[in-house]
Amino acid sequence: MSNWTSNPLGMPAVVVGGGTMGADVAVVLARGGCHVTVVEPHTERHERLVAHGLAELAAAGVITAPSLACVASLDDVDWADVGLVVECITERLADKQALFARLDKLAPPGAVLTSNSSGIPISRICQGLPGRARMLGLHFFMPAHLVPLVEVVMGEASDPAAARAVFDLMRACGSVPVMVRKDLPGFLANRLQHALAREAFALIDQGVASADDVDAAVRFGFGFRFLAAGPVLQRDHAGLDVHCAAASTIYPSLNNSAEPAQVLQAAVAAGRVGMKAGAGFHDWPDATRATERARYDSLLRAGLALLSPELPRAAGVGPSPAPAPVFSSDTATPGPAPAPQP
Numbered sequence: 001m002s003n004w005t006s007n008p009l010g011m012p013a014v015v016v017g018g019g020t021m022g023a024d025v026a027v028v029l030a031r032g033g034c035h036v037t038v039v040e041p042h043t044e045r046h047e048r049l050v051a052h053g054l055a056e057l058a059a060a061g062v063i064t065a066p067s068l069a070c071v072a073s074l075d076d077v078d079w080a081d082v083g084l085v086v087e088c089i090t091e092r093l094a095d096k097q098a099l100f101a102r103l104d105k106l107a108p109p110g111a112v113l114t115s116n117s118s119g120i121p122i123s124r125i126c127q128g129l130p131g132r133a134r135m136l137g138l139h140f141f142m143p144a145h146l147v148p149l150v151e152v153v154m155g156e157a158s159d160p161a162a163a164r165a166v167f168d169l170m171r172a173c174g175s176v177p178v179m180v181r182k183d184l185p186g187f188l189a190n191r192l193q194h195a196l197a198r199e200a201f202a203l204i205d206q207g208v209a210s211a212d213d214v215d216a217a218v219r220f221g222f223g224f225r226f227l228a229a230g231p232v233l234q235r236d237h238a239g240l241d242v243h244c245a246a247a248s249t250i251y252p253s254l255n256n257s258a259e260p261a262q263v264l265q266a267a268v269a270a271g272r273v274g275m276k277a278g279a280g281f282h283d284w285p286d287a288t289r290a291t292e293r294a295r296y297d298s299l300l301r302a303g304l305a306l307l308s309p310e311l312p313r314a315a316g317v318g319p320s321p322a323p324a325p326v327f328s329s330d331t332a333t334p335g336p337a338p339a340p341q342p
């Protein structure tokens, strides 16, 4: 197959599910120049969805806003020239499988069908479907229009040309794509996040450090450096010999549990599941929550501004000849999945 397109300008794209993620994924596609239709059955949300999209596009400096519309069902979409579908519905395998079976029939042959699932491998979602070669994982991070990263995840049957086209299209939309050649649970970034989180919560369990000190160690220590260099490049700065020596000393005592930490399980059992419940590690009454959200959002935006010279497209609509980001995975042309590690 060679008809996948990587040019978003004027391309009709469909986002299925206009919840937390779908609303922001629509902004990403629209800022690249796609004509976006969001399929969201809760029609009372449509007006807010479009208003949010247009406000974020304006904030991103997109002057010539492409069309951004909402419909209630897949049957209301004009499928004729759709080039990309991003599924952002609730995280339930059976629902996603049923949706992809329908999409495979509705979407034209030139459309790539993707899932923003946080954890379900695309190979499971598209199992047995005739069009599985055009199906990929496309995993954004919340808020999708502010966090530049997006993972292009290849399933067992995914066509490398489709993956490459979506990779290029994401760059043209201003995101920073990485190619994940095998759809392991957690793909790439969540595996890294959870490796860190397992140790962080284990240290709290063991009384080695408080929750606040764990946060400080990351934010004001090695996490602060991540704005300038990822963990691989940073080791080139620091010295691989030093890293190897420290690894040999530290690895044997790192947490390797298959269970979440006690402190996490206890919080969940007590209903202290975070801001949405009014409490997690901290108490979150409404007023504090709003202030925290504003602080968090404004730091993310400031970080994004700092990184913007290294992003694929600083502003405007359409594919950009902007220089490749420092950590471009352009060389990551999809190839055969590596053999599983022992």
Ligand SMILES: NC(=O)c1ccc[n+]([C@@H]2O[C@H](COP(=O)([O-])OP(=O)(O)OC[C@H]3O[C@@H](n4cnc5c(N)ncnc54)[C@H](O)[C@@H]3O)[C@@H](O)[C@H]2O)c1
Pocket (backbone or CB within 6 Å): 016, 017, 018, 019, 020, 021, 022, 039, 040, 041, 042, 087, 088, 089, 090, 091, 092, 095, 099, 116, 117, 118, 119, 139, 140, 141, 142
């Ligand atoms: N929230 C996150 O931080 C995050 C991050 C990355 C990926 N994801 C993944 O993105 C997906 C969506 O998550 P979310 O947080 O936006 O959920 P959400 O509950 O906020 O939104 C889901 C939306 O999909 C709609 N929907 C459900 N079934 C549908 C169907 N069959 N057709 C059309 N619309 C349908 C719902 O009405 C709802 O508005 C999930 O797979 C989730 O795992 C979430």
